[in-house]
Each structure stands twice: as structure tokens, then as C-alpha cells.
Amino acid sequence: MPYFIGMDANINPENSQVIKHLISKGFVFDVPAHFGLAEQHTFCASGPAEGDGGAGKTRIDTILTNQAGMAIVKSCRFRWDLVPHDHVPIEVVLDAKLFNAPAKIVNMPKEFPMGNDCPEETMFIDIWRQEFAKQKCNFDRGNSMDDPEEMHQAWTRAAVGYLKRITGTTGSNHHKHAEERANKPTFDTRTVCCKADPLSHEATTYRERRLINFHSRMREMSIKATRKEDREQKGESTSPEAKLQTEKLWQNICKAALAVLPFKKVIKDFEWDKDCMPKADKLKKATEVAWSMLEKQVVEAEKLRRQKAAREMRVDMTK
Secondary structure (H helix, E strand, O other): OOOEEEEEOOOOHHHOHHHHHHHHOOOOEEHHHHOOOOOOOOEOOOOOOOOOOOOOOEOOEEEEEOHHHHOOEEEEEEOHHHOOOOEOOEEEEEOOOOOEEEEEEEOOOOOOOOOOOOOOOOOHHHHHHHHHHHHHHHHHHHHHOOOHHHHHHHHHHHHHHHHHHHHOOOOOHHHOOHHHHHOOOOEEEEEEEOOOOHHHOOOOOHHHHHHHHHHHHHHHHHHHHHHHHHHHHOOOOOOHHHHHHHHHHHHHHHHHOOOOHHHHOOOOOOOOOOOOOOOHHHHHHHHHHHHHHHHHHHHHHHHHHHHHHHHHHHHHHHO
């Protein structure tokens, strides 16, 4: 079962005795280092920069995985276009086709609505002191008995009380089990399904929507043409209504065609001729070309979304 641990280790993985030991035993792999990024720093208080080195610049951020996880990693890179301030994000691309299997997923508690206004006039630091004071006896008892579990539970109860007060969710049923964060995590067995194709999500651009509709029509046309040729080979006839529907579908496809050049590169003498419908084999190839165009558009749309998000993040950081 593949697993991944993204972390700020507060130390270069190559200088960590624990991480080096795990790597030497083959228990984990340092993904960025595996892709030749071991020498590139990921942290600098004044902002990391690609290629620069020197004092105060170190690679404390990494992603660790096991052997099963390493087998499905396609690429790894640092996202310099998404640097928020002092750390550079790490992007790992996985092979979605291999990542379709039952997996144990940790049950995460509901997030607190941190955007809510605090209903109290008390300063946050005073709220924390009040909530921690309620648990200090339990915390100190755990400390004196060298019981980190009791200390952790006491601290978590204080933190939950603090979060409930500053987010105005003290009486909310959504967070009545929030203190269970202090307990050992529970897991459910679920099927991990990565988005393997462009049709697994909503279109985000007008052209993407057009390509989705166009590919759907091409696929339908290819199926109809294949069935028609199969019936003809068996000596069976096609009803006039079915012929008319197929002809109308082809005419609509010709009207909606976005381009001809991508199809001509793959299919010899291909044309969007509404009066001359291609054979089933050409339609199958044309459907594959339409799918390829859709995949490229999805990649381009994702790139534009990332660029926009990076610009907005930089604007927010300057406010």
C-alpha cells in the first residue's frame, strides 16, 4: 500500500539520523532527492530562490514515501510559481491508473470555521490562558508521571475549547466530538480513486465544455458507424429512421468541429464534409484525436488556474 508523508522536518533529511536510518533500511524514500533535487534549498526566512545557496537556506521540506509509493511517482518538482513566503511547495505527480485500490483512510474531524468572527471581546491570548487553565492540572499530572498521552489529551481539550470560543461554535453539534482529536486515529477502508481523465470533473472553461460535448458526439458517431457496418456485413438492413438520425448527428458534428488540422495530421485526407460520412475506422481515430485535444485543453486550463492562484496569493501577501 503506497503512503506519502509531506513534512517540514526542521532539518535537512540528509542530516537527520532518523530519516537517514529509515532510508538506509529501505523503509522510506526521499522523493525530491530521488529526482535530483537534494541540493536545492526549500526554506529561507527572506524567501527561497531557485538555485541560490548560502547561510540560512536549507532543504527542510520533503515528501517521504514507501517502496509502493515510489513505484507510482511519475515526477517531482518545486513550484517556484507558488511560493507564499518562506517555503517552496513541492509537487509530486502520481500515476492515477495504478492508484485505484482499497486503502485505509484516516477519519478526519470536521474543520473549525476559522473565517468566523470571534463573538467575544476577550483577547485571543486570554481565551487560550483561560482554556488551558481548565486543563493545567491534568497536563501537569501527565508531565510529572512522564505520561505524554495524558499531556496530549489535556492540551487537545484546551485547544478545542479555545477554537470553539474564537469561532463561535461552542454549542455547535458539528464539533461536539472535536475532543476526540486527542484519541488514536480511526481508519475506514475506502477505494482511492484519482481523477484519471478530463471527464471526472466539471469543465472550467468554455472551450473545455465544447470539447467535452464534441468528444461525446464523436464517440456516439463512431459507435453508430461501427454498428451500421457490422449489420451490413451480416446482410442486415438499417431502418430509414436510424439512417436519418446518423446523418443528422454527423451534420451537427461537422458544424461544431473546432479544427481540421489536428485530425489531418493523424487521418489521411480527413475533412469535415457533412455530405460524406467517413468509415468507422476513421471515425474511431477522429474520436481519439478529439480526446487528445480535450486532454491538452484540461492541462492548459489547470496551468492558467495555477497562475491565477499564484498571482492572487502574491497580492494577498503584499496587503
